Amino acid sequence: MTTPTYQKLERNALGRLVLTDAAGTLHEAVVPVRAHPISAPDEGLSLVGQDGHELAWIDRLSALPAPDRALLEAELASRDFMPTILSIKAVSTYSTPSQWTVQTDRGETQFILRTEEDIRRLGEGRLLIASSHGLQLMLPDRFALDKGSKKILERFL
Known part of the structure; x- marks a missing residue:
C-alpha cells in the first residue's frame, strides 16, 4: 500500500481541500x-497548491485510505466532466460536419462533429x-455498442 506524502486531507468550511503536509504546514485550496x-x-x-506547485504525489488513488480517496474522487468528479456515450441515436449526415444525437450516462445530448479527426x-x-x-465524450468500448450504433460509427472511422 502506498503511504501518502502528507499528514492529513480535509475540506474547510468553504468546501475547499486543505492539505497538511508532512511538516505540519497547512495548504488551502489544494487541487x-x-x-x-x-x-x-x-x-x-x-x-x-494555489501557486501551481506540487505539494504531494499519490501513486494510486485506490491505495489511499477510504476517507481521503472519497474526498479526492468527489473533487475530481466536480472538475472532470466527460460523459460516456452509451449509444448513438442518429447523425444528421454521414459527412462532416454532422450533428450527432447520442445517449450518454448523463442523458441524451446532441453535438457537432467537425471532422473525422x-x-x-x-x-x-x-x-x-x-x-x-x-466537450470530450468517452466511448469506452465501440465493440460493445448496439448494432445500430456500430453501423453509424463505422461510417466515420
Whole structure:
C-alpha cells in the first residue's frame, strides 16, 4: 500500500481541500490533478497548491485510505466532466460536419462533429470524441455498442 506524502486531507468550511503536509504546514485550496486522466485515471495524482506547485504525489488513488480517496474522487468528479456515450441515436449526415444525437450516462445530448479527426482511437476499442464546442465524450468500448450504433460509427472511422 502506498503511504501518502502528507499528514492529513480535509475540506474547510468553504468546501475547499486543505492539505497538511508532512511538516505540519497547512495548504488551502489544494487541487488534485491526474497525470493520465484517460489512459490511467487511478494512477498518478498530484496535489497542487494555489501557486501551481506540487505539494504531494499519490501513486494510486485506490491505495489511499477510504476517507481521503472519497474526498479526492468527489473533487475530481466536480472538475472532470466527460460523459460516456452509451449509444448513438442518429447523425444528421454521414459527412462532416454532422450533428450527432447520442445517449450518454448523463442523458441524451446532441453535438457537432467537425471532422473525422475529432474521433481519437485510444486502443482496446476506446474512443474519445471531441465536439465542436470542445466537450470530450468517452466511448469506452465501440465493440460493445448496439448494432445500430456500430453501423453509424463505422461510417466515420
